[in-house]
Amino acid sequence: MLTLTSVTISLALLAGAGERPALVVAGAQAPARINRATVLTPADGPPIVLYAAANLTAQTVDEFTVIAFVFRANGTLKARQMAPGRRTLEPRETKYSVLVLDGSDVESTDVIVIGINQAQHVGSDVWWRADLQLAAEAAVPLTKK
Numbered sequence: 665m666l667t668l669t670s671v672t673i674s675l676a677l678l679a680g681a682g683e684r685p686a687l688v689v690a691g692a693q694a695p696a697r698i699n700r701a702t703v704l705t706p707a708d709g710p711p712i713v714l715y716a717a718a719n720l721t722a723q724t725v726d727e728f729t730v731i732a733f734v735f736r737a738n739g740t741l742k743a744r745q746m747a748p749g750r751r752t753l754e755p756r757e758t759k760y761s762v763l764v765l766d767g768s769d770v771e772s773t774d775v776i777v778i779g780i781n782q783a784q785h786v787g788s789d790v791w792w793r794a795d796l797q798l799a800a801e802a803a804v805p806l807t808k809k
Contacts, residue, residue: 682772686713686732687803689779691794695721696728696753701778703765710766713778717761719753721785727751728783732763733800735775741801743768749780775804 686701701715713732719725727748734743745767750759763778770776777800784791 686715686776686778687800688715689777689796689799689803691779691781691792691796691799693792694780694794695719695723695783695785695792696725696780698730698778698780699758701776703776705770705772710764711770711776713763713765713776715761715763715778716758717749717753717780718758719755722755724755724786725753726784726786726788728753728780730763730778731781731796732765733777733797734765734768734770735777735800735804736771737773737775739775739801739804739806741797742774744797746781752786777803 682705684703686703688698688701690697696717696719699716699718701713703711703713705711729746730749731744731746736742747763750761753759779796781796782791782793
């Protein structure tokens with residue numbers, strides 16, 4: 665019931681929000697990835713990236729982190745922001761979560777790229793890690809100057 669209430673409140677707050685897709689990148693042999701992501705810009709407050717994170721393995725993912733890159737329309741990296749993702753993704757499970765882009769101002773022309781950059785399976789001390797900056801830079805369509 666609490667989850668339904670929080671979703672209802674969140675949707676009410678986002679009423680009238682602008683919506684646009686975020687670009688998604690993934691590292692090699694990632695145990696989890698973002699399937700889709702949408703940038704929601706409320707009338708008041710910072711943009712929010714709503715994303716679907718999926719476990720690609722037959723093992724439970726205990727923790728993961730997401731990283732978002734904000735690029736100017738000309739392809740110049742403006743900011744990056746990292747945050748913990750939802751905990752516990754069961755095998756082949758997908759869960760939805762959000763990342764609030766409150767680290768810098770985000771313009772309507774900025775391009776947002778998001779991906780999972782760390783993950784750890786349950787019972788393991790080993791973290792899978794990926795540096796996604798080059799992939800994010802390559803994903804951004806360059807505008808002619």
